[in-house]
Amino acid sequence: MPRVFFLLRLVAIVAVAHVYVGLRLIPDLHLTRDQQWAAWAVLVTSCILMPVSLVIRPFAARPWADWVAGVGLVMMGLFSSTFVCTLLRDAVLTIVFVVGDLTSATLPLTQLKFISAVVVVVLASTATLVGAFNARRLARVRRVDVPIAGLPSALQGFAIAQISDIHVGPTIKHGYVEHIVQAVNALQPDLIAVTGDVVDGPVAQLSVHTQPLGRLTARHGAYLVTGNHEYYSGVNSWVAEFRRLGLQVLMNEHVVLRHADAQLIVAGVTDYSAGAFDPAQASDPVKAVAGAPAGAVSVLLAHQPRSASAAVQAGYALQLSGHTHGGQFFPWNLFVRFQQPFVAGLHRVEDMWVYISRGTGYWGPPKRLGAPSEITLLRLVAA
Numbered sequence: 439m440p441r442v443f444f445l446l447r448l449v450a451i452v453a454v455a456h457v458y459v460g461l462r463l464i465p466d467l468h469l470t471r472d473q474q475w476a477a478w479a480v481l482v483t484s485c486i487l488m489p490v491s492l493v494i495r496p497f498a499a500r501p502w503a504d505w506v507a508g509v510g511l512v513m514m515g516l517f518s519s520t521f522v523c524t525l526l527r528d529a530v531l532t533i534v535f536v537v538g539d540l541t542s543a544t545l546p547l548t549q550l551k552f553i554s555a556v557v558v559v560v561l562a563s564t565a566t567l568v569g570a571f572n573a574r575r576l577a578r579v580r581r582v583d584v585p586i587a588g589l590p591s592a593l594q595g596f597a598i599a600q601i602s603d604i605h606v607g608p609t610i611k612h613g614y615v616e617h618i619v620q621a622v623n624a625l626q627p628d629l630i631a632v633t634g635d636v637v638d639g640p641v642a643q644l645s646v647h648t649q650p651l652g653r654l655t656a657r658h659g660a661y662l663v664t665g666n667h668e669y670y671s672g673v674n675s676w677v678a679e680f681r682r683l684g685l686q687v688l689m690n691e692h693v694v695l696r697h698a699d700a701q702l703i704v705a706g707v708t709d710y711s712a713g714a715f716d717p718a719q720a721s722d723p724v725k726a727v728a729g730a731p732a733g734a735v736s737v738l739l740a741h742q743p744r745s746a747s748a749a750v751q752a753g754y755a756l757q758l759s760g761h762t763h764g765g766q767f768f769p770w771n772l773f774v775r776f777q778q779p780f781v782a783g784l785h786r787v788e789d790m791w792v793y794i795s796r797g798t799g800y801w802g803p804p805k806r807l808g809a810p811s812e813i814t815l816l817r818l819v820a821a
Contacts, residue, residue: 445489445493448489449489452485452488452489453485455517455521456481456482456484456485456517458521458524459481459517459520459521459524460477460478460481462524462527462528463477463520463524463555463558463559464477464478466548466551466552466554466555467552467555467556467559468552483513484513484514484516484517487506487509487510487513488510488513488514488517489510490506490507490510491506491507491508491509491510491511491513491514491608492507492510494506494507494510503608504608504609507607507608507609508608508609511608511609511802511803511804512566512570512803512804514802514803515566515569515570515767515802515803515804515805516562516563516566516803518767518803518805519561519562519565519566519767520558520559520562522768522769523557523558523561523562524558527554527555527557527558530554531550531551531554534547534550535547565767565805565807566805568807569767569803569804569805569806569807570804570805572805572806572807572810572811573800573803573804573805573806573811574614574804576617576618576621577601577618577621577798577799577810577811577812577813578810578811578812578813579621579625579812579813579814579815580812580813580814580815581814581815581817582784582793582814582815582816582817583816583817583819584756584784584791584793584816584817584818584819585791585819585820585821586735586755586756586791586818586819586820586821587755587789587821588735588821589735589818589819589820589821590699590700590735591700591820592697592698592699592700593697593698593700593702593735593818594818594819594820595817595818595819596628596629596697596702596817596818597625597626597627597628597629597815597816597817598627598628598629598630598631598737598758598815598816598817598818599622599625599627599629599630599631599656599813599814599815599816600630600631600632600633600758600760600793600795600813600814600815600816601618601622601630601631601632601633601795601798601813601814602632602633602634602635602665602741602759602760602761602795602797602798603633603634603635603665603760603761603763603795603797603798603799603800603801604618604635604636604637604797604798604799605635605636605637605638605667605797605799605800605801606636606637606638606639606644606647606648606799607637607638607639607644608638609804610647610799610800611647612646612647612649612650614799615647615648615649615650615651616650618650618798618799618813619650619651619653619654621813622654622813623653623654623655625813625815626656627656627657627815628656628657628658628697629656629657629658629659629660629661629695629704630654630655630656630659630660630661631660631661631662631704631737631739631758632651632654632660632661632662632663632685632739633662633663633665633739633740633741633758633759633760633795634662634663634664634665634666634667634668634709634741634760634761635665635666635667635668635741635760635761635797635801636648636651636662636665636667636668636676636680637667637668637671637676638667638670638671638801639671640671640672640675641671641672641675641676641679644671645679648679648680648683649683651680651683651685652683652684652685654684654685658695658697658704659686660684660685660686661685661686661687661688661693661704661706661739662680662685662686662687662688662706662739663687663688663689663706663707663708663709663739663740663741664676664677664687664689664708664709664712664741665709665741665742665760665761666709666710666711666741666742666761667801668709669709669711669712669715669716673712673715673716673719677689687706688704688705688706688707688726688739689706689707689708689719690706690707690708690719690721690722690725690726691705691706691725691726692704692705692706692726692727692730692736693705694730694731694734700735701731701734701735702734702735702736702737703727703730703731703734703735703736703737704736704737704739705723705726705727705730705736705737705738705739705754706726706738706739706740707721707722707723707726707738707739707740707745708720708721708722709721709741709742710740710741710742710744710745711742721740721745721748722748723738723740723745723748723749723751723752723754724748724751724752726738726752727752727753727754735755735818736753736754736755736756737754737755737756737757737758738752738754738756738757738758739757739758740757740758740759741759741760741761742759742761742778743757743759743761743762743778743779743780743792743794744777744778744779745757745759746759746779746787746790746792747779747787749790750787750788750789750790754790755789755790755791756790756791756792756793756816756818757787757790757791757792757793758793758795758816759792759793759794759795760794760795760797761778761794762774762778762780762781762782762794762796762797763796763797763800763801763806763809764781764782764794764796764797764808764809764810765781765782765808765809766797766800766801766802766805766806766807766809767803767805767806767807767808767809768807768808771808771809778794779792780792780794781794782794782795782796782809793814793816795812795814796809796810796811796812797811797812798811798812798813799811
C-alpha cells in the first residue's frame with residue numbers, strides 16, 4: 439500500500455509539472471490550433487510514459503516493455519530540461535515585469551515571450567541530444583594516483599580498475615556491457631572493483647545481458663559489492679548469479695591478497711541501505727575487516743560514499759564508491775550533497791581517501807551533462 443501511495447503522489451506531481459509547462463509555453467509559441475493540440479498530445483504522452491517507464495518492465499513481456507520504458511525514459515530526460523528551462527524563463531520574465539519592460543521600445547513583451555519560449559524548446563532539445571550522445575558512448579578511462587602513507591614498495595603502482603553504476607536495464611544491454619568489459623581488460627589491472635548498481639531488474643530478464651561480466655580479467659580477480667538497485671531487483675538471486683559468472687562478491691567480508699612480498703586487504707560491504715531490506719545484511723565496514731592482518735594496507739569497496747564515516751573508524755586507507763553518477767545532469771547534481779558527503783572524485787576523510795566514480799553507465803534517462811561516465815584506473819603510490 440505505501441508503494442501505491444508513492445506512485446500516486448509521483449503521478450500527481452508529474453501531471454502538475456506537465457500542465458505548468460504546457461500553460462506557460464504553448465500559448466507563447468504562436469502555434470496554429472492543430473499544432474497546439476499536437477503539443478498538448480506530446481505532453482500528455484510524456485506525462486503517461488514517464489511513470490510507466492519506471493514500473494512496466496516487471497509486468498510486461500519483452501521487448502515491448504523495454505521499448506515503452508526506453509521512450510518514457512527519453513521523454514523523462516527531455517521534460518526535465520524543459521521544466522527547468524521553463525522555470526528559469528519565468529524567473530527572467532518576472533524580473534523584466536517587476537523592474538519594468540526595459541526592452542519595450544525595441545522588443546514588445548509578446549515578442550520577448552515568443553523568443554524565450556523558442557529558446558526553451560531549443561535548449562531542452564539540444565541538452566537531450568547532447569546528453570544522449572554523452573551517455574551512450576563508451577566511458578572514458580580516468581586515471582587517478584592515490585598516495586598511501588606507508589605503502590610497501592611491492593604495492594607501488596598497484597592498479598585497480600573500477601567500474602560502477604552500469605544499470606543494465608531497458609536501454610543498457612549486452613553490447614554496452616561487452617564494450618565496457620573489453621575496455622577494462624585492455625587496461626590489464628591488478629584488480630577489478632565493481633562498486634554496485636550493476637542491474638535494474640530481475641535475473642530472469644537481465645542475466646543474458648550481464649554475461650560479459652564473467653570475462654572480466656585481472657591478476658587478482660574481480661570483486662563486486664551490492665548497490666541499492668541490487669536490493670530493488672532481488673539481491674540474493676543476483677549475488678548467486680554474479681558468483682556463477684566468477685565475480686567475487688564481498689558482503690561485509692574481506693580477502694587478503696599476496697602481491698609480491700606484500701599483503702593487500704580488499705574488503706567489501708553491502709549497500710548502505712541493505713539493512714532496510716534484510717537486517718541480516720546490514721552494511722558493516724568494521725565487520726568487513728575483522729580478523730585482517732594488522733598493519734596491512736586495506737581498501738574498502740562500498741557503493742555509497744556515506745559509508746566513509748564508519749569506514750574511517752575501521753582504519754581503511756582507501757574507499758571506492760559510486761552511487762552518485764556525479765549528478766548525471768543538471769539540476770540533479772545540485773541535490774546529491776543533501777544525501778552524500780561527496781559528488782565525485784578523490785577526497786580525504788581524516789586519514790582515509792575516498793574515491794567516488796561518476797559511474798560507467800547511467801540510470802533512467804539516457805542523458806549525461808557535465809558528469810561524464812568513467813572507467814577509473816586507480817594506482818596506489820607512496821605518499
